[in-house]
Amino acid sequence: MLFDAAGRFLLTSRPLGKVYAGYWEFPGGKVEPGESVEAALGRELHEELGIAIGPAEPWRIEIVDYPHALVRLHFCKVREWRGACEMREGQQMAWQTLPVEVSPVLPGTVPVLQWIAAERGFAGATHGAV
Numbered sequence: 001m002l003f004d005a006a007g008r009f010l011l012t013s014r015p016l017g018k019v020y021a022g023y024w025e026f027p028g029g030k031v032e033p034g035e036s037v038e039a040a041l042g043r044e045l046h047e048e049l050g051i052a053i054g055p056a057e058p059w060r061i062e063i064v065d066y067p068h069a070l071v072r073l074h075f076c077k078v079r080e081w082r083g084a085c086e087m088r089e090g091q092q093m094a095w096q097t098l099p100v101e102v103s104p105v106l107p108g109t110v111p112v113l114q115w116i117a118a119e120r121g122f123a124g125a126t127h128g129a130v
């Protein structure tokens, strides 16, 4: 999860051809064998966005049982990176705050918005209805 100095966070849309194409999520991807979560995040954000991240602060872990896969998601906060985000996989990006304006949000991403809301004392809907 990239957070800028204003506290906005970056969401990206899933590219065509993937499950849940067009749904918005925090950029990232799967950990490869032998790789740490932080290293995987750095690799994925470089592949997807062309940036080199600074420290990744582990935040929360969520398990989601999708019809296509059971996934364990490790959310880490990143506040420093080098380079400007470019969409290397045909995705879209949006810097967001609460409530999130992009839609639809990936089911596994919704709880994360709720955690951010709790942390910020934000009351109300975190995102629009699909």
Ligand SMILES: Nc1nc2c([nH]c(=O)n2[C@@H]2O[C@H](COP(=O)(O)OP(=O)(O)OP(=O)(O)O)[C@@H](O)[C@H]2O)c(=O)[nH]1
Pocket: 018, 019, 020, 025, 026, 027, 028, 029, 030, 064, 069, 071, 073, 106, 107, 108, 109
């Ligand atoms: N990056 C990311 N993935 C999420 C979020 N929420 C969530 O449920 N996921 C799920 O976690 C998995 C992430 O793996 P991925 O992005 O590398 O995999 P993918 O389905 O795109 O397939 P791929 O192996 O072809 O890249 C997907 O099943 C995705 O649906 C999120 O906020 N960010």
